[in-house]
Amino acid sequence: MSANTTFQLVNEHGWRRGFANLLWRENRVWWRSRRWWINMLIWLVLINGMLLAMLSTATEEMSGSQRTVEQILAEARMVFGVMAGIFGSVGGIIAMQGIIIDEKKNGTAAWIMSKPASRPAFILSKLVANVLALLVIVVVVQGAVGYLQLANYGGSLPPLGPFIAGMALIALHMLFYLTLTLMLGTLFSDRGPVIGIPIGILFSAMFLMGYAGQFAYLMPWMIIPSGGSQGLAIQVMLGQPLATTIPIWATIVWIVLFVGVALWRFGREEF
Amino acid sequence: MNDNNTLVIKTQDLTKTFKGVNALNALNLTVPKNSIFGFLGPNGAGKTTTIKLLLGLARPTGGSASIFGMDVVKNSTEIRKRVGYLAQDPRYYEGMTARETLRFTARFFYRGPNQAVEERINNTLELVGLVDKADRPIKGFSGGERQRLGIAQAQINYPDLLILDEPAAALDPMGRHDVLEVMERLRKHTTIFYSTHILSDVQRVSDTVAILKHGQLIAQAPIEALLSGNEGVVYNVTFKGTANGTQAHVASQPWVSAVNTLANGGGTTSWQVSVTDEDAAEAHLLRLLLENQSLKVTEFGRKKYDLEEVFMSMVGEEQHVR
Numbered sequence: 001m002s003a004n005t006t007f008q009l010v011n012e013h014g015w016r017r018g019f020a021n022l023l024w025r026e027n028r029v030w031w032r033s034r035r036w037w038i039n040m041l042i043w044l045v046l047i048n049g050m051l052l053a054m055l056s057t058a059t060e061e062m063s064g065s066q067r068t069v070e071q072i073l074a075e076a077r078m079v080f081g082v083m084a085g086i087f088g089s090v091g092g093i094i095a096m097q098g099i100i101i102d103e104k105k106n107g108t109a110a111w112i113m114s115k116p117a118s119r120p121a122f123i124l125s126k127l128v129a130n131v132l133a134l135l136v137i138v139v140v141v142q143g144a145v146g147y148l149q150l151a152n153y154g155g156s157l158p159p160l161g162p163f164i165a166g167m168a169l170i171a172l173h174m175l176f177y178l179t180l181t182l183m184l185g186t187l188f189s190d191r192g193p194v195i196g197i198p199i200g201i202l203f204s205a206m207f208l209m210g211y212a213g214q215f216a217y218l219m220p221w222m223i224i225p226s227g228g229s230q231g232l233a234i235q236v237m238l239g240q241p242l243a244t245t246i247p248i249w250a251t252i253v254w255i256v257l258f259v260g261v262a263l264w265r266f267g268r269e270e271f
Numbered sequence: 272m273n274d275n276n277t278l279v280i281k282t283q284d285l286t287k288t289f290k291g292v293n294a295l296n297a298l299n300l301t302v303p304k305n306s307i308f309g310f311l312g313p314n315g316a317g318k319t320t321t322i323k324l325l326l327g328l329a330r331p332t333g334g335s336a337s338i339f340g341m342d343v344v345k346n347s348t349e350i351r352k353r354v355g356y357l358a359q360d361p362r363y364y365e366g367m368t369a370r371e372t373l374r375f376t377a378r379f380f381y382r383g384p385n386q387a388v389e390e391r392i393n394n395t396l397e398l399v400g401l402v403d404k405a406d407r408p409i410k411g412f413s414g415g416e417r418q419r420l421g422i423a424q425a426q427i428n429y430p431d432l433l434i435l436d437e438p439a440a441a442l443d444p445m446g447r448h449d450v451l452e453v454m455e456r457l458r459k460h461t462t463i464f465y466s467t468h469i470l471s472d473v474q475r476v477s478d479t480v481a482i483l484k485h486g487q488l489i490a491q492a493p494i495e496a497l498l499s500g501n502e503g504v505v506y507n508v509t510f511k512g513t514a515n516g517t518q519a520h521v522a523s524q525p526w527v528s529a530v531n532t533l534a535n536g537g538g539t540t541s542w543q544v545s546v547t548d549e550d551a552a553e554a555h556l557l558r559l560l561l562e563n564q565s566l567k568v569t570e571f572g573r574k575k576y577d578l579e580e581v582f583m584s585m586v587g588e589e590q591h592v593r
Binding site for chain 2: 006007008009010011017018020021024025029033106107108110111113114115116117118268270271
């Protein structure tokens, strides 16, 4: 290239080749458009709006009931855990469903892959940018607002460490579905299975948990409140000892596996 | 001289099979450095498949290919640092403007200095005539504007090899003219490998041509050689006057294999003189004719074929070409 003396050449090698540029583009999609605040608003209404409604109703009903503020706060954490865990994951699945398939179908993936960018960089840039955006919007911001609502209702700040640890488990639960959706995007060419399979797995917890037996421990279902159980995330928030950590480790293994399969499959993709 | 210095692309028995169907069958192709290489073939001949294999967008099921002496499977990223590519139906991120798209593309190659990169982007926009549309989102672009942007992004990195898949197919005559002009301007700096089925474009700008049919290479040659036909060297002669034994005299030369009369009317006669020794024909044929002073030679020259004639004779009349 005759321009080699004029320009500073990109000096990335291996899987990192093109990663910074692709990550810049993916971040731009989230943060340099209306997308981030529209999503923020939706999740604020869905997660914290629901928590606010629940706390307001509880205040009105409290005079005639035997429930204490502590009991209401515990219930509020449950509601918050369900909303953030289930609806957060649904939102994540919806946001992630097209990120690979759309680019495979419309030809932009082939265009990018004709440049000196590695295939892992393509997948990882999408994973990092989308996970980061969704974690900030759905977990961090909603967690912070939820924490302030609980503090306001209880009249004092709840213990911060357990609350953050509980939110981290909710984030882990969400990450399971985000990486699953990403992987399915590399395996399929239609959106149907890419959105259907994760949603199916997510909601099957409500119906199958009682019948799943030991298998339930290998799924992320037990992390968030489901089927009458508090869920590990809420137990952590309340400072209760955990009955088991197997679902947490199993979820981590699943996440690593999903990312690994996505990288392997996209590495073999033909455009 | 080493192949790596003279050849940019070399394929050896390159094969691609899709579900048992051979899309490309043992392709052996050599693309010389600094050529404008026209890759011809009817729809479905395997042109785009070949390009995708060269770029690492698909994997060969057999054989091998190298670009700049590097294997297209093992060294794909290294190769793509020195290649520019325009797809048949180019797609970009619709929300980006043309300038942003070029900036994004340039960042795969350069990280600065910003001023030089911006200057390069401006020059490229000017080259393809998109200066006035540079800051509009691509989603509003016409087919021709997308194609121009495609050429711009393909050569933003000063590629040593430009691969263009049907660069003028979606364009009107003016757009085609502009694209061919850009290609001719770029030939000084780069090798251009482009697929097309617009034969007049090939004849205008290419110096080497390969013809593909049903995934198989049926011809590869410099365009001049291809246009000379495969019947050996033939001269066309048109004259006024009476030949009076000149035909027999010409036919008796040891380097002449046949003299055929094509037309005889309106006072003019046309011959096709087939020769076995091109140098001897160049040196003596016209002189032999002029020995007969009653002849007035009005046309003399080596027979040239139209590319469409050559293409049709090789590919077959049943294939549709423009």
